[in-house]
Structures are given as C-alpha cells and as structure tokens.
Amino acid sequence: MLLQQAINALTLGSLYALIAIGLAITFSILDVVNFAQGSLVMWGAYLGVVFAVGLGLGLWAPMLGSMFLVGLLGMALERTALQPLRVRNAPPIAALLATLGAATILDHMILIVFGPDTRAFPSPFPVRMVEVAGAQISTLELTITGIALLLLVGLQAMLRRTRLGLAMRAIAQDGRVAGLMGIDTNRVVSLAFGVGAAVGGVGGVLTGIYYNSVDISMGYSAGLKGFSAMVIGGMGSLPGAILGGFLLGTAETAATAVFWSGYRDIVAFSLLILVLIVRPSGLLGTPEIRKV
Amino acid sequence: MIRERLVLGALLAGAILLPVVVRSPYVLHVAVLAGIYVVLTLSLNLVTGFCGQFSLGHAGFYGIGAYTAALLAINWGSPFVLNLVAAAAAAGAAGFLIGLPTLRLGGIYLAMATLGFGEIIHLILLNWLAVTRGPLGIPAIPGPALLGIDLATPARQYYVVLALVVIATVVVSRLVDSSFGEAIQAIREDEVAAEAVGVPTTRLKVVTFTLSAALAGVAGAFFAHYATFVSPGSFTLIESILVLSLLVFGGMGSVEGSIAGAVVLTVAPEVFRFLAEYRMVIYGAILLGLILFRPQGLLGGLSLGLTRRPQAATGRIPPDERRPINPPAALETR
Numbered sequence: 001m002l003l004q005q006a007i008n009a010l011t012l013g014s015l016y017a018l019i020a021i022g023l024a025i026t027f028s029i030l031d032v033v034n035f036a037q038g039s040l041v042m043w044g045a046y047l048g049v050v051f052a053v054g055l056g057l058g059l060w061a062p063m064l065g066s067m068f069l070v071g072l073l074g075m076a077l078e079r080t081a082l083q084p085l086r087v088r089n090a091p092p093i094a095a096l097l098a099t100l101g102a103a104t105i106l107d108h109m110i111l112i113v114f115g116p117d118t119r120a121f122p123s124p125f126p127v128r129m130v131e132v133a134g135a136q137i138s139t140l141e142l143t144i145t146g147i148a149l150l151l152l153v154g155l156q157a158m159l160r161r162t163r164l165g166l167a168m169r170a171i172a173q174d175g176r177v178a179g180l181m182g183i184d185t186n187r188v189v190s191l192a193f194g195v196g197a198a199v200g201g202v203g204g205v206l207t208g209i210y211y212n213s214v215d216i217s218m219g220y221s222a223g224l225k226g227f228s229a230m231v232i233g234g235m236g237s238l239p240g241a242i243l244g245g246f247l248l249g250t251a252e253t254a255a256t257a258v259f260w261s262g263y264r265d266i267v268a269f270s271l272l273i274l275v276l277i278v279r280p281s282g283l284l285g286t287p288e289i290r291k292v
Numbered sequence: 293m294i295r296e297r298l299v300l301g302a303l304l305a306g307a308i309l310l311p312v313v314v315r316s317p318y319v320l321h322v323a324v325l326a327g328i329y330v331v332l333t334l335s336l337n338l339v340t341g342f343c344g345q346f347s348l349g350h351a352g353f354y355g356i357g358a359y360t361a362a363l364l365a366i367n368w369g370s371p372f373v374l375n376l377v378a379a380a381a382a383a384g385a386a387g388f389l390i391g392l393p394t395l396r397l398g399g400i401y402l403a404m405a406t407l408g409f410g411e412i413i414h415l416i417l418l419n420w421l422a423v424t425r426g427p428l429g430i431p432a433i434p435g436p437a438l439l440g441i442d443l444a445t446p447a448r449q450y451y452v453v454l455a456l457v458v459i460a461t462v463v464v465s466r467l468v469d470s471s472f473g474e475a476i477q478a479i480r481e482d483e484v485a486a487e488a489v490g491v492p493t494t495r496l497k498v499v500t501f502t503l504s505a506a507l508a509g510v511a512g513a514f515f516a517h518y519a520t521f522v523s524p525g526s527f528t529l530i531e532s533i534l535v536l537s538l539l540v541f542g543g544m545g546s547v548e549g550s551i552a553g554a555v556v557l558t559v560a561p562e563v564f565r566f567l568a569e570y571r572m573v574i575y576g577a578i579l580l581g582l583i584l585f586r587p588q589g590l591l592g593g594l595s596l597g598l599t600r601r602p603q604a605a606t607g608r609i610p611p612d613e614r615r616p617i618n619p620p621a622a623l624e625t626r
Binding site for chain 1: 397
C-alpha cells in the first residue's frame, strides 16, 4: 500500500518536475516567469493526441513530434513577445504580462481548433500490472516516470557537457558579459526558451497519457502546479525544480490518501506559500540580496 | 485645468444620462459589468500601479466580498448597504492577514504568493460545502435595496454601480494625492531609497494591500447582489489576470486609465461578439501588442486632472535596470 502510494507520488512528481524544469530554465536565463508554460504544456498534450490517436503513431513519434513542435512554438513566442522587450530593457513585469497575453492567444487557439470537449488519450501501448513487493504497479506509471527521469538526466547532461549548455549557464550568470565573450545571446536565449517549452510539451503528452484524457483547462492546472514546484524548489534552480516537483507530488498523494482529493490542491498551494514565507528563495535557491 | 474639469463633467453627465437615453437592459447590463470592473481595476491599481506590488490574487478578495454579502443576505437577511460594509471588512481583513507575511517579498515572489493565496481562497469556496455549497454556488441572493427602496431595476442598478465608481474614483485619487500616496509611490519607484528616507515601507505596503482588498470586496458584494448568484468559478486566477490586463490596458498608475481600460475592454468583447470564438484570441493579441508597443497603456500621458501628478512621469512601468533576481549560479547544475 505504502509502496503503491510512493509510486503514485513518484509519477505525479515526475510530471510536475518536467513542467517546473521548463519554467526554471526560462526563469534562470531570462528572469521571466513564463505564464505561457501551461499553454505550451497543453499544446504538447493536444499535439500528442493528434499524433497518437489521430494518426496512430504509437508512443515515441508523438512524444518527439510534440517536443519538437512545442519547442519551435516556444522559440516563436520568445522572438515575437519577449525579444523586443529585452531589447528595450523593459522590466521583468512587462515580460510576465507579455507571456500572459501569449497564453490567452495559445489557449483560445486550442479551443477554436479542438472545441471545449474533453478528448480521450488512451495509452498508446498496452498497460499491464506488474507486481513488485506486493504492490500492483502499472507499466504506464513506470513508463511515464522512466521517460521523465531520462529527460531530466539528458537535460542536465546537455547543460553540463555541451557548448550550448555552457552558453546557457553563462547567460544565466550574466547576460551582458556572456554577450561580450562572443556568445550570440539572442540565439541562445531563444534556444533556451525552446528547450523549456519542449520539455513542457513532453510533460503535456505524458500528463495526457497519465490521465487518459486532455481538456481545455489542463494547461491552467499544469501551469499552476509547475509554478508551485518551481517556487518550492527555488526559482531558476534546475535541481530545485525537480525536487519541488517530487515534493509536490508526494504532498498531493499524501493529502489524497489521508484526507480526500478536494484537499489535494489546497495542500499544494499551502506548501507554496509556506516555502515563500519561510524561505522565499526556495529550498535550493540562492537567497536574493537586495542592493542599492 | 478648466478644460479637464469640463471634459470630466461632460463624461459624468453622459454617464448619468445613459439610462435615460438608452433603455436596452442589455446595454445597461454591459455598463454595470464595466462599472464593477472599474472598481476592481482601481483597487488593483492602488496596490500594483501606485505601490508597485504585484498581486495575482485579487479574484480572491473579490470572491470573499461576494460570498460575505451572499451569505449575510441569505442566512440573516441583512441589508445591501450593511453587506457592502461587511464585505469590505472581510476582504480587508483577508488582505491584511495575507499581506502581513507576504509583503516582505518583492516582485515576482509576491506575485507567486498572492497567486497561491488567490487559488486557496477559490479552493476553500469550492470545498467548504457546509457553508458555501461548493460548486453549486449560492442562488437567490436578493437584489440591491436601500431604505426599503428596491434598486433591482436595470437603471437603478446602473446608478448604484455608478455611485460606487464615483466613490472609488474619489477615494483612490484623493489617497494617491495625499502624503500617504506620495509615500507608496516612492516605494514603487525605489523601495530601498524610500526606506532610507524614513518611509515605513512594510507598514504602508500592508495598509495599501488591505485597502485594495477591501475595495475589491465591495465590488464583490455588489456583484453578488447584482447577479443574485455566486459560484466559485467566478473567482479564479483567470479573473485576477483579467483585471490585471484591464489595468495594463488602461495604464498602471493612472486613475483615468483604470476607468478607460476597464470600460473599453469590457465593452469591446460585446462589440466584437460577431467574431465569436476569435474574440479572446484578439483580446490576447491586444494585451500583447499593447505591452510591446505602448507600455504606458492606452491613454499614456493623458490626464483629466483626477490626480495631481503629471501622468507622463508615473503612468508607465518604471524603467529598471535589468537586475537578475537570483544572481550568480542560478543555472548551476551542482
């Protein structure tokens, strides 16, 4: 029973971690909280439905397709909505509002194309139950967790081992100096935004498979959970986003098990506020120093 | 100055004469909605536009006001005016309690904290079945009435909301022009500098937040009596974001802008109803376009003399050097 709950928490947590890490990449590099992340997650999920259910392409092709297309969408969003603000040196709040505007557009495009009805997203592979130490665990949960973990490890490797990752880390530390060192900051920022969006897109596909359906409000809830996870872990910290995601998944699973599902979200947001009040920089973030 | 007064007087006269000229209940309904949003936008402007503290939880205070009025009216049959006051008190108290621990946080952290609180208020409304009836909402709330006079006709409701708008406008613009207003605008411009010259920043931020929440509560109470039905779905983050976009559209830190922004953006979707599903896409595009091409808001520097301060100097998002919130090592993988 406990193991079963632990697996539930792990699965939920890895979904949240994927969404949060996309937000964290964007935040660490641009200082922008991307309010369109939830919408990008939803785009990923709907594209997944089109590829997997509409075209019957199995699991991997829809996932990669969604990842690629949502990544492109994220880059387009960054180019049109955020780059002009960066050039003008607008304050971070303006960028946040720009992503809100973009989110409204993206959400309603989905509504126009797919309508308000919930769409089924049956698992693209046969789901079996595996017995591990007395607990019934579905291959669906294992696959979702596995893919998420794989992606998180791959992302860390990309940031640590590749030149692009190095450039991203340099910009996160100091964008202007990175530019002076010969890094094409606009291109790298755009790519980073694309990577964040792509990760969110995969998160969307996996979320859709996990709940067996996609609907027009999933972006909203996915975005909120992603924000909470990112803030809990520490804004802009990638390990923090992962930790925050798993903590949130665990807290929600525990809340559902102990109370009832109505309390799930209250626990999630209470955790968010508790962390903000006690330690605003999050569990793994660097404390903010206020300077004149 | 005189021209400003004339324009202001003409606008007010036009607003007063509207139900005489137009008898369509539909037009008056849209006008009442616009009025509610003007009060909400003014309330958000106080804390975000003038004090520079970003709130994404305003729908929560709006909801507390609406439910306070609804529950008082349904359970104890208390009168409309008393409910407005009670709603202001309840929402203000919530604002105070939420503001106290969170207003130490700046910028985006405060935005996330208020977002969290707004969602929690929504979830409490949704899950506290014994009191709020959860998703079923509270129906059959009596319409507004004053001293035994029934105010529930379209024209009378319009006048009630117009009175609320005028009161809110006067209160907010007087507040902004007072020394208190100067102090909170100093906080917006540079909090550290304000503190250095002796402005009690945290206390003033909490006071501003409380006042703003109370004003949103009044809007909620009127909404409850006007719609005669409240349900948790009206008080989500989406509503907070809507009010925020009205504020940005009109121009942060401008009282005239809040009124114009709320009226234009409430009426516009009705006018563009023929665009059906595309109108929200256009709504988003307008918001995005405005931030990109006109960050000072719709009216920009235009002022009708509601506040003393030249709007051009304060009516836009203050320029701020790009200061990383999480300086070095933000993306360190170790």
